[in-house]
Amino acid sequence: SEAALRQSQKMEAIGQLTGGIAHDFNNMLTGILSALDIVRLRLEKGRYDDLERFLDTATASSQRAASLTQRLLAFSRRQSLDSKPVELNELVGSLQHLLRSTLGETVHIQTRLADDPLHAALDTNQFESAVLNLAINARDAMPNGGQLELSTSRVQVGEGVSATIPAGVYAVVGVADTGTGMPPEVVERAFEPFFTTKPIGKGTGLGMSMVYGFMQQSGGHIAIDSVPGQGTTISLYIPLAEPAAEPDAVVSAPEVSLGA
Numbered sequence: 001s002e003a004a005l006r007q008s009q010k011m012e013a014i015g016q017l018t019g020g021i022a023h024d025f026n027n028m029l030t031g032i033l034s035a036l037d038i039v040r041l042r043l044e045k046g047r048y049d050d051l052e053r054f055l056d057t058a059t060a061s062s063q064r065a066a067s068l069t070q071r072l073l074a075f076s077r078r079q080s081l082d083s084k085p086v087e088l089n090e091l092v093g094s095l096q097h098l099l100r101s102t103l104g105e106t107v108h109i110q111t112r113l114a115d116d117p118l119h120a121a122l123d124t125n126q127f128e129s130a131v132l133n134l135a136i137n138a139r140d141a142m143p144n145g146g147q148l149e150l151s152t153s154r155v156q157v158g159e160g161v162s163a164t165i166p167a168g169v170y171a172v173v174g175v176a177d178t179g180t181g182m183p184p185e186v187v188e189r190a191f192e193p194f195f196t197t198k199p200i201g202k203g204t205g206l207g208m209s210m211v212y213g214f215m216q217q218s219g220g221h222i223a224i225d226s227v228p229g230q231g232t233t234i235s236l237y238i239p240l241a242e243p244a245a246e247p248d249a250v251v252s253a254p255e256v257s258l259g260a
């Protein structure tokens with residue numbers, strides 16, 4: 001669709017731009033941090049307590065900036081996928097521990113897996129970070145705690161049923177929360193790189209666009225169902241691969257071109 005094309009062109013342009021800027025910026029920050037170290041060493045210990053405090057502030061800010069540029073570099077490098085055959089019930093089940101330790105006590109995690117195995121071809125590392133991104137968004141949307149449900153199911157999408165999901169049979173991984181939900185104008189922009197409603201320092205606006213890009217690269221699709229005041233479900237539609245039954249039906253993921 002036209003919106004999807006605009007989205008991927010924007011991703012590509014921003015990826016190239018941020019990659020270049022982040023790289024130069026990182027070099028400058030290295031210069032700033034080592035200069036601060038030298039000043040700190042030359043300051044006579046104990047004589048300029050107030051100046052040392054300013055130095056610490058400058059160092060802490062530079063380190064925060066360095067960690068942001070690292071994240072930008074990782075984003076713009078969007079590695080090519082290392083897709084392998086996986087079974088999604090197993091994969092999603094194996095993420096529970098990681099999610100529990102990441103999300104903390106206030107979020108109650110439930111898992112609802114399909115009865116039958118769901119075979120697909122995926123880059124498991126990137127899948128893991130995609131689900132983690134979605135789970136962290138879910139937690140942020142539930143400041144007073146709530147429920148996070150991870151699910152897998154086999155879904156048949158009929159012809160013309162969805163404007164964004166082509167007809168076919170999919171393995172769907174759902175991440176559902178009981179949080180604040182999103183108004184329509186946020187749903188519309190959620191996949192846009194750098195779009196965030198979170199305060200500065202909290203959100204980068206890269207999570208959803210990374211998940212979107214990953215799904216696109218994997219030959220899949222992503223859908224948002226959100227009701228303000230009730231919660232949000234993010235559904236990842238992943239092409240099914242049935243290795244035993246139809247060995248020739250495995251669809252290879254289209255490569256996303258990042259330009260030269």
Ligand code: ADP
Nearest residue numbers: 137138141196197198203204205206207208232
């Ligand atoms: P970030 O989390 O850094 O803001 P994202 O790209 O992951 O960036 O998300 C973009 C925006 O989409 C968020 O700022 C938030 O407004 C909205 N959003 C994403 N997931 C959820 C969710 N589960 N519940 C409510 N809002 C969400």
